[in-house]
Amino acid sequence: MARGEVKASWRKPAGTLAILLLILVWVVLVASFSAQIGALPILVQLAIYVVLGVVWIAPLKPLLRWMETGNWRLPRN
Structure with a gap:
């Protein structure tokens, strides 16, 4: 590999698909409860x-970290 050349990783396309699936x-999950939520007062809704x-958004941080580094957690110092 030449100097400065970046090797393509399969993690970014896989992570992107995982985000879209999430x-x-x-x-779908939220929409399945829309009838019950719609029956509540507007401020509660x-x-x-x-x-x-x-x-x-909460599961995105470790997923994005994995896409960039290949690790799910931050390294211990």
């Missing part, structure tokens, strides 16, 4: 949808 599963709109 989003798809999360959308707002709070639930705000929380659900943020919670799906």
Whole structure:
């Protein structure tokens, strides 16, 4: 390999597909409860949808770290 040349990794396409799959599963899961959530008062619905709109991001940090480094956790110092 020449100096400065970057070797392609399979982790980035695999991670991208995993992110898309995570989003798809999360959308289907939240949509399956939409009737029950829709029966609640509007401010409760707002709070639930705000929380659900943020919670799906939590598994992304280790997944993105894995895509970049190949490790799920930060190295111990």
